[in-house]
Amino acid sequence: MEVKIGIQYAPRELVVETDESAETVEKLLADAVGSDGVLALTDTKGRRVIVPGSKVAYLEIGSSTLGAVGFRS
Numbered sequence: 001m002e003v004k005i006g007i008q009y010a011p012r013e014l015v016v017e018t019d020e021s022a023e024t025v026e027k028l029l030a031d032a033v034g035s036d037g038v039l040a041l042t043d044t045k046g047r048r049v050i051v052p053g054s055k056v057a058y059l060e061i062g063s064s065t066l067g068a069v070g071f072r073s
Contacts, residue, residue, distance in 0.1 A: 004060040
C-alpha cells in the first residue's frame, strides 16, 4: 500500500510503499501524534522511515497499483 506523508515546512511529501494495513498505519499515526512520539514505517524493501509525530501535516493512505505498465482503459 502507498502512504504519502506531508511534513510541516517541507515542500515535498514522503511516499512510502509498505505492507502494513490501512488500520495499522492509522493507529501508528494516532499513537505518534497522541504521545508526541515518532511515526515509524517499514517499506517493502525493509528500510525504515521515521518522522516526528508533531511534524506530520497530513497522511494519505491509498492502495498501490501493482504491475501497471502501459495504457489502462
